[in-house]
Amino acid sequence: MEDKNAENQNSLITRTTPQITAFFESLDRMLDKVEILAKKSRPTLNGERYLTDKELSERLKISRRALQEYRNEGKIPYYQIGAKVLYKESDIEKMLKDSYRKIF
Numbered sequence: 001m002e003d004k005n006a007e008n009q010n011s012l013i014t015r016t017t018p019q020i021t022a023f024f025e026s027l028d029r030m031l032d033k034v035e036i037l038a039k040k041s042r043p044t045l046n047g048e049r050y051l052t053d054k055e056l057s058e059r060l061k062i063s064r065r066a067l068q069e070y071r072n073e074g075k076i077p078y079y080q081i082g083a084k085v086l087y088k089e090s091d092i093e094k095m096l097k098d099s100y101r102k103i104f
Contacts, residue, residue, distance in 0.1 A: 049089040
């Protein structure tokens with residue numbers, strides 16, 4: 001028994017050692033997830049997040065043309081800076097909450 005413990009303590013650890021291989025694979029998976037989060041994350045401006053047409057249309061599962069119609073009809077709040085249109089996330093959440101209709 002002592003010989004086996006001594007052998008384990010003196011064994012060489014390399015990148016191909018199963019435990020090390022598993023560790024590096026785990027790190028790779030974690031890095032992939034962090035990269036996905038970083039791409040999805042948007043910095044805040046004074047604690048607010050702003051969405052583009054594309055992002056909001058994807059979230060609401062509607063076309064960008066429908067968003068334009070909602071803007072034209074005054075149904076959805078937005079900011080326009082030049083040709084760029086932005087939507088404050090909290091405004092959209094409030095609009096959705098206010099538009100909720102309970103079943104009767």
